[in-house]
Every structure is written in structure tokens, then in C-alpha cells.
Amino acid sequence: MDMFKPLDRQKDAQNPVITENIENVRCLIIGSGPAGYTAAIYASRANLNPVLYTGLQMGGQLTTTTEVDNYPGYPDGITGPQMMEDFKKQAERFGADIRFGIASSVDFSGKKHKVTFDDKKMIEADAVIIATGATAKYLGLESEIKYAGMGVSACATCDGFFFKGKDVAVVGGGDTAAEEATYLAGLCRKVYLIVRRDILRASKTMQDKVFKTKNIEILWEHQTVDLFGENGVEGATLIKKKGLSGEEIVKIKIDGFFLAIGHTPNSEVFKKFIETDQVGYIVTVPGTSKTNIAGVFAAGDVQDSHYRQAVTAAGSGCIAAIDAERYLSELK
Numbered sequence: 001m002d003m004f005k006p007l008d009r010q011k012d013a014q015n016p017v018i019t020e021n022i023e024n025v026r027c028l029i030i031g032s033g034p035a036g037y038t039a040a041i042y043a044s045r046a047n048l049n050p051v052l053y054t055g056l057q058m059g060g061q062l063t064t065t066t067e068v069d070n071y072p073g074y075p076d077g078i079t080g081p082q083m084m085e086d087f088k089k090q091a092e093r094f095g096a097d098i099r100f101g102i103a104s105s106v107d108f109s110g111k112k113h114k115v116t117f118d119d120k121k122m123i124e125a126d127a128v129i130i131a132t133g134a135t136a137k138y139l140g141l142e143s144e145i146k147y148a149g150m151g152v153s154a155c156a157t158c159d160g161f162f163f164k165g166k167d168v169a170v171v172g173g174g175d176t177a178a179e180e181a182t183y184l185a186g187l188c189r190k191v192y193l194i195v196r197r198d199i200l201r202a203s204k205t206m207q208d209k210v211f212k213t214k215n216i217e218i219l220w221e222h223q224t225v226d227l228f229g230e231n232g233v234e235g236a237t238l239i240k241k242k243g244l245s246g247e248e249i250v251k252i253k254i255d256g257f258f259l260a261i262g263h264t265p266n267s268e269v270f271k272k273f274i275e276t277d278q279v280g281y282i283v284t285v286p287g288t289s290k291t292n293i294a295g296v297f298a299a300g301d302v303q304d305s306h307y308r309q310a311v312t313a314a315g316s317g318c319i320a321a322i323d324a325e326r327y328l329s330e331l332k
């Protein structure tokens with residue numbers, strides 16, 4: 001793929017009606033998770049006077065979790081909201097201009113990159129860093145919300161440790177589910193893999209790993225209908241062979257319930273211009289944050305379908321700021 005060839009889709013760009021003034025900035029950062037704030041720290045210190053728009057979720061995904069135990073530099077762990085407040089303060093210390101607003105449309109067809117916030121304020125930027133993250137998919141059960149942070153998780157790498165020696169379930173049949181199940185099997189006593197169909201979608205290699213792991217039990221043709229427990233997840237109610245002969249209700253005792261049915265990258269607003277993969281993850285030139293549009297960079301979970309950790313997001317935010325700085329210095 002020619003990474004710097006603008007997509008045909010650009011031609012469809014529509015200019016939104018702007019009622020407020022248009023502002024010119026050198027470096028615009030979209031998103032306030034670990035990737036966005038880290039990019040802001042580096043871009044401020046490089047004198048790029050970055051303007052960062054936070055989006056609806058100021059601080060990003062980590063503001064929805066209590067304990068973060070695996071971010072280096074916090075030997076006693078830290079809460080997600082406090083950690084993101086620290087990131088923000090550090091970016092502000094070097095002069096990053098942090099504002100509330102949601103990118104509602106973009107026009108990356110010209111030399112100046114236009115991003116409209118909340119359908120009314122347009123920023124024209126020489127360089128843009130997209131750090132809009134990804135959102136984990138849930139089944140849509142009320143009990144998932146009830147037990148969020150109390151046994152329900154969408155990240156085995158993040159939360160598996162809290163279930164050491166316990167029994168857990170993983171939902172899903174793809175590669176992620178197979179990976180999460182084998183990861184958890186190394187920590188937990190027993191792992192149920194709840195699979196809707198009678199086959200796994202995971203690659204042959206991942207399937208083999210699952211089949212060979214003694215403490216993984218696959219519950220074929222099972223669907224979760226509810227979770228129960230007094231002060232956190234204590235079990236799940238499943239339906240086996242829903243709508244088929246032999247349909248039955250099954251209850252399992254578990255302490256943790258892990259969703260592994262995919263993530264939705266928050267890239268929709270950029271798709272007219274920016275190359276994404278089939279799922280919607282922004283495609284970057286390997287080893288860099290460069291997208292198919294010169295001067296537009298992507299960092300964090302929006303371009304990472306594999307690692308999805310705060311520390312990797314922060315690292316890629318740093319890469320994006322350095323890439324943006326080099327791009328801007330060559331623009332002069």
C-alpha cells in the first residue's frame with residue numbers, strides 16, 4: 001500500500017458550517033488518554049504549542065478503572081483517574097493547551113489539516129496526532145455494568161493478576177479470546193471459555209494452545225444471560241444450545257468474567273481520509289506513527305489491535321510527538 005497516497009474517499013469531503021472563528025495551530029492532539037497526554041508532554045517540550053482536545057472521556061479508558069498496578073513509576077499502584085490527572089498536570093506544566101471538545105468532522109485534503117470540534121469550532125493544524133483510543137465491546141447485559149470493576153473486565157493483561165488462583169470465564173471464540181484464556185490459565189485455577197458456536201474462530205495455532213491447556217474448559221454453544229453475586233461476580237448463568245433441541249440453563253461458579261469479543265477503535269470520524277484495517281484500526285507505517293496522510297499521525301489504542309496497554313499507548317504518544325516535530329521542522 002502507498003502509505004502517503006491520499007484515499008479516493010477524500011473527494012467526498014464535505015465542509016461543515018462553521019459558526020465560530022477558525023484557529024490556526026501547529027500541532028493538534030485529539031484524545032486525552034495516555035497516548036494523547038504523552039504526545040502533549042513531548043510536543044510542548046519541543047515548543048510545538050500543542051492544543052489537545054479531550055473528547056467526552058477526559059483521561060480516557062483508565063478513568064473507568066480503580067487499580068492500575070502495572071504502570072511503571074507507581075510502585076504501590078494508583079487509581080486510573082489519579083494517574084490520568086497526573087498525566088494532565090504534567091502536560092499542562094509545559095504549556096499544553098487542554099480543551100474540552102469532540103472532533104465531529106475532518107478535512108485532510110489540503111496542506112492544512114482541518115478538524116471541526118462539536119460541529120462549530122474549526123482548527124487548522126500543520127500536524128495532527130490522533131489518539132482517540134478504542135472501546136471494548138460488551139454483551140450488553142445489565143449485570144456487566146453492575147459488576148464493572150467487581151469481577152467484570154475486558155482486559156486479562158490488566159486485571160488477570162487480581163484473580164490469581166481463582167476460577168474465571170472468558171467470553172469469545174476468536175484469537176483474542178484464545179489468547180486471554182491461555183494467559184489467564186497461567187494465573188487462575190480454572191478458566192471456562194464460553195463459545196457461542198461449536199467451533200473457535202481463532203487461528204489453528206491459538207486453538208492448539210487452548211486445547212492443550214489442561215485448566216481451560218470450553219463451553220461450546222453457550223451464551224451468557226446473566227451474572228450473579230453478593231459483593232461482586234460469584235457466578236454466571238448461561239444458556240446451552242439456545243433455541244435448539246437440548247436447550248438448557250447452566251450455572252457456573254466464577255470470580256471473574258472476561259469479555260474478549262473485540263474492541264471498536266474510535267476512528268469513524270477520520271475514515272474518509274485515513275486508511276484503516278477491516279476492523280477500523282488506523283494503519284500506520286510500521287515502527288512509526290505516520291498514517292497515509294502526511295502530517296497526520298496516530299498513537300495509542302486507535303492504531304494498536306495487539307497490545308492495548310497504558311504504557312504502550314504512552315510510548316506511541318511519544319513516538320507521534322517526535323514524528324510530528326520532525327515533520328514540522330521539514331515544513332519550514
Ligand SMILES: Cc1cc2nc3c(=O)[nH]c(=O)nc-3n(C[C@H](O)[C@H](O)[C@H](O)COP(=O)(O)OP(=O)(O)OC[C@H]3O[C@@H](n4cnc5c(N)ncnc54)[C@H](O)[C@@H]3O)c2cc1C
Nearest residue numbers: 031032033034035055057060061103132133300301308310
Ligand atoms: C476497565 C479498564 C481497565 C484497564 N486497566 C489497565 C491497566 O491496569 N493497565 C494498563 O496498562 N491498561 C489498562 N487498560 C487499557 C488502557 O486503558 C488503554 O490501553 C489506554 O487507555 C489506551 O490509551 P489511549 O490514549 O490510546 O486511548 P484512551 O485511553 O481510550 O483515550 C482515548 C481518548 O480519546 C478521546 N476521544 C475519542 N473520540 C474522540 C473524538 N471524536 N474527539 C476527541 N476526543 C476523542 C476520549 O475522550 C479519550 O480521552 C484498561 C482499560 C479498561 C477499559
